[in-house]
Amino acid sequence: MADVKKVATRQSYGEALKELGAEKADLVVLDADLANATKTDIFKKAFPDRHFDCGIAEANMMDVAAGLSTMGLVPFASTFAMFASGRAYEQVRNTIGYPHLNVKIGATHGGISVGEDGASHQCCEDFALMRTIPGMTVLCPSDDVEARKMVRAAYEMEGPVYLRFCRLATPVIHDESYDFHIGKGEVLTEGGDVAVIATGIMVPEAVEAAKLLKEKGVGAMVVNMGTIKPLDEDLVIRAAQKCGRVVTVEEHTVIGGLGEAVCGVLAEHCPTPVKRIGVYDEFGHSGPAGALLTAMGLDAAGIEKATLAFLGK
Amino acid sequence: MTDKERKELQIMATRVREGVLTATHGAKCGHPGGSLSAADVFTYLYFREMRIDPADPRDPDRDRMVLSKGHTAPGLYSALANRGFFPVEDLATLRHIDSYLQGHPNMNTVPGVDMSTGSLGQGLSVAAGMAKGAKFLGKDVNVYAVLGDGEIEEGQIWEAAMFSAHYKLDNLCIIVDLNGLQIDGPTAQVMNSAPVDEKFAAFGCHVVVADGHDYDALEAAFARFHANHGSGRPTAILVKTLKGKGVSYMEGQVGWHGKAPNDEEYAQGMAELAAARAALEVE
Ligand SMILES: Cc1ncc(C[n+]2csc(CCOP(=O)(O)OP(=O)(O)O)c2C)c(N)n1
Ligand SMILES: [Mg+2]
Numbered sequence: 001m002a003d004v005k006k007v008a009t010r011q012s013y014g015e016a017l018k019e020l021g022a023e024k025a026d027l028v029v030l031d032a033d034l035a036n037a038t039k040t041d042i043f044k045k046a047f048p049d050r051h052f053d054c055g056i057a058e059a060n061m062m063d064v065a066a067g068l069s070t071m072g073l074v075p076f077a078s079t080f081a082m083f084a085s086g087r088a089y090e091q092v093r094n095t096i097g098y099p100h101l102n103v104k105i106g107a108t109h110g111g112i113s114v115g116e117d118g119a120s121h122q123c124c125e126d127f128a129l130m131r132t133i134p135g136m137t138v139l140c141p142s143d144d145v146e147a148r149k150m151v152r153a154a155y156e157m158e159g160p161v162y163l164r165f166c167r168l169a170t171p172v173i174h175d176e177s178y179d180f181h182i183g184k185g186e187v188l189t190e191g192g193d194v195a196v197i198a199t200g201i202m203v204p205e206a207v208e209a210a211k212l213l214k215e216k217g218v219g220a221m222v223v224n225m226g227t228i229k230p231l232d233e234d235l236v237i238r239a240a241q242k243c244g245r246v247v248t249v250e251e252h253t254v255i256g257g258l259g260e261a262v263c264g265v266l267a268e269h270c271p272t273p274v275k276r277i278g279v280y281d282e283f284g285h286s287g288p289a290g291a292l293l294t295a296m297g298l299d300a301a302g303i304e305k306a307t308l309a310f311l312g313k
Numbered sequence: 314m315t316d317k318e319r320k321e322l323q324i325m326a327t328r329v330r331e332g333v334l335t336a337t338h339g340a341k342c343g344h345p346g347g348s349l350s351a352a353d354v355f356t357y358l359y360f361r362e363m364r365i366d367p368a369d370p371r372d373p374d375r376d377r378m379v380l381s382k383g384h385t386a387p388g389l390y391s392a393l394a395n396r397g398f399f400p401v402e403d404l405a406t407l408r409h410i411d412s413y414l415q416g417h418p419n420m421n422t423v424p425g426v427d428m429s430t431g432s433l434g435q436g437l438s439v440a441a442g443m444a445k446g447a448k449f450l451g452k453d454v455n456v457y458a459v460l461g462d463g464e465i466e467e468g469q470i471w472e473a474a475m476f477s478a479h480y481k482l483d484n485l486c487i488i489v490d491l492n493g494l495q496i497d498g499p500t501a502q503v504m505n506s507a508p509v510d511e512k513f514a515a516f517g518c519h520v521v522v523a524d525g526h527d528y529d530a531l532e533a534a535f536a537r538f539h540a541n542h543g544s545g546r547p548t549a550i551l552v553k554t555l556k557g558k559g560v561s562y563m564e565g566q567v568g569w570h571g572k573a574p575n576d577e578e579y580a581q582g583m584a585e586l587a588a589a590r591a592a593l594e595v596e
Contacts, residue, residue: 060438091435
């Protein structure tokens with residue numbers, strides 16, 4: 001995919017904030033001394049009066065965002081996924097989630113693809129943590145286009161939203177005509193042998209894996225699940241009914257993430273064998289993002305291999 | 314304030330305290346100690362200080378109060394009920410399965426509650442966000458946060474204090490209830506948070522120390538807060554109080570932090586408060 005355009009979804013986040021900021025006077029952005037990394041500095045440059053740096057105090061930042069929202073503003077609170085969902089979990093749970101406040105959490109540097117910083121910064125637990133909060137919407141874009149549309153959709157809905165972006169530049173698979181709706185998945189390829197439900201930067205890898213599988217005679221229905229919660233249950237069930245076998249792919253621990261969300265739906269409504277591809281209950285480590293993803297089986301070749309094994313081929 | 318105004322506040326405070334007993338007695342649990350120590354502060358805030366309207370509890374231009382020490386909901390609820398936000402009779406339903414009076418403040422079910430709290434250490438950050446929002450929007454809104462002296466052991470309080478001074482939130486009034494007790498014992502022994510005044514001063518606040526049961530002292534303290542508008546610094550009012558104040562057997566007793574009076578204790582406490590009110594009324 002050498003000639004494919006690549007953009008990091010954190011970059012999309014910063015640019016979308018700037019674009020939306022020009023239209024919406026009530027949009028404010030908070031950061032915790034990472035504006036250059038989360039890319040909220042793009043917004044800051046355009047709207048310095050609407051960007052509040054909170055310093056290295058993520059718990060405080062989340063609750064400040066809660067307070068701002070009660071005044072009628074729409075705050076986007078930004079930091080790394082590790083600190084947004086981990087350090088500040090209880091702030092998000094009790095002071096944003098419980099009162100159901102209109103706070104948007106822009107969490108960048110999700111997953112293993114953080115790369116060289118290593119395990120302390122590679123958050124593979126955020127879907128699990130955020131999914132458990134009643135009323136929390138959890139989004140994870142597959143590419144630049146979807147990321148920008150998600151930021152707008154998050155602004156436009158009332159209530160708390162967690163958005164997970166990535167550090168690594170990854171292929172752009174949508175064009176601007178793509179229509180994103182919260183709670184709706186997208187079928188990217190048709191196939192009847194296995195459904196591959198992926199999220200985030202695993203989506204382009206799943207699409208590539210589907211090409212490899214096709215060469216082996218396996219038809220894969222690839223689904224881009226941009227909304228982790230509320231999950232598009234109808235689409236999950238339809239995919240399972242059609243293919244009879246489901247693979248999930250996420251840059252996240254297999255505990256509590258997209259895979260288990262899919263398993264939950266299928267166990268209750270349409271029992272179907274599922275293979276969860278993700279991080280298998282281990283911490284990541286340092287290394288270039290691409291090499292790390294390959295080492296952990298989180299690339300097209302890894303998805304192809306695990307899917308063939310699952311299908312007994 | 315005039316003698317009459319002072320007396321009216323003192324009389325109202327006995328009613329607020331009765332509500333604390335009624336609520337915790339009705340719940341058979343809850344937190345009377347810190348509700349009673351802060352009862353005069355709640356009374357002062359809701360009956361003299363804050364610009365609020367019980368008929369329009371969500372007025373976007375109202376002053377805000379965040380009860381950071383959320384376990385003292387009985388005190389807040391009683392002040393709100395007595396101020397007319399909801400019926401005083403409902404206080405007895407506190408914590409009941411079908412009641413809107415949740416064990417800790419809930420902004421979505423209880424009229425007059427500006428923020429849901431209960432997890433200590435977070436309310437000051439929210440209040441700071443409100444104060445920052447008010448300034449950003451150019452609104453003349455004051456934000457009050459009531460904290461416990463045990464609660465300030467939470468590190469987030471100091472993150473919030475730093476934020477408040479950095480963003481020059483002179484519309485923010487931090488009130489710390491220095492009742493000297495938390496759950497495991499005296500604050501000085503569990504985790505000494507003293508000197509509280511020097512800490513808040515070091516974090517960039519104007520610090521005022523006041524007797525939290527003396528309405529003239531409270532008036533002077535809040536006057537300092539208003540005088541500090543334009544200074545670019547938040548105000549921290551440290552109120553010295555007695556935990557359990559107004560109910561003899563609860564006063565200064567760590568054991569009454571989170572325990573409800575039984576029927577006998579309830580009757581005695583209500584009688585003491587009624588007698589205190591009667592004495593004020595004849596004076
Ligand atoms: C984060 C958190 N930890 C522990 C508790 C349990 N708790 C409730 S009240 C309390 C003691 C509070 O003491 P203080 O702040 O002095 O309150 P007051 O004396 O005014 O009642 C504790 C530890 C809690 N509510 N939140
Ligand atoms: Mg105390």
